[in-house]
Amino acid sequence: MGIHYFTEEQVKELKQNPNVKSVSIKGITYHKHFKNHFLIEHAKGKLPRQIFIEAGFDDEVLGESRINNSSNRWRKQSKRLEGLNDTRQRNLGRPKTKHLTKDEIIERQRLEIEYLKQERELLLELERLERLAIKKEKLSPGKNMKSSKD
Known part of the structure; x- marks a missing residue:
């Protein structure tokens, strides 16, 4: 073999x-x-x-x-979208760089900014939830002690 x-x-x-x-x-x-x-x-x-x-x-x-x-x-x-077509010729090496128009560059940058805003909002929400969980844990230390003594 x-x-x-x-x-x-x-x-x-x-x-x-x-x-x-x-x-x-x-x-x-x-x-x-x-x-x-x-x-x-x-x-x-x-x-x-x-x-x-x-x-x-x-x-x-x-x-x-x-x-x-x-x-x-x-x-x-x-079953693929490309079917039986040989895709090796198109997928070799580095992707070909495409010269973008000013409008295409602006659109890509706009989308990137929107993505970064959403990412920032998600991270802020995660921080808020983490602070809330820590605060709840500090407020109820008796429950944790009772369960550890039993």
């Missing part, structure tokens, strides 16, 4: 499959049309292994864990 790398021959074989977008010795990227086909066939009751074999893949080359992991990943992705 470890990482299963492909041999150069297996990479060449996988590149010939029309369902493969790209392949390296470490992994495969499948075309979106194959992922959609997979989900449709899986919904009809076919097993993941069977779908891959019918699509021209050698299940011995891919391995059971790679097939099952792809199946689980695609089913989860299909």
Whole structure:
């Protein structure tokens, strides 16, 4: 149970499959049309292994864990807002900085000020409640002593 790398021959074989977008010795990227086909066939009751074999893949080359992991990943992705779209290209590295207009800058600052005001009000309320709890505790030390003597 470890990482299963492909041999150069297996990479060449996988590149010939029309369902493969790209392949390296470490992994495969499948075309979106194959992922959609997979989900449709899986919904009809076919097993993941069977779908891959019918699509021209050698299940011995891919391995059971790679097939099952792809199946689980695609089913989860299909429920996302982005669907099966590959989001890796958009999520690499630092976020791109956007040049904001003066109105956008003002709006962001206005929202930040509003947020900070609300945060300040919450902290003041917490301090007030803490002072109130301490005051109540000081006013009723007899109850605490009686319960500790019993």
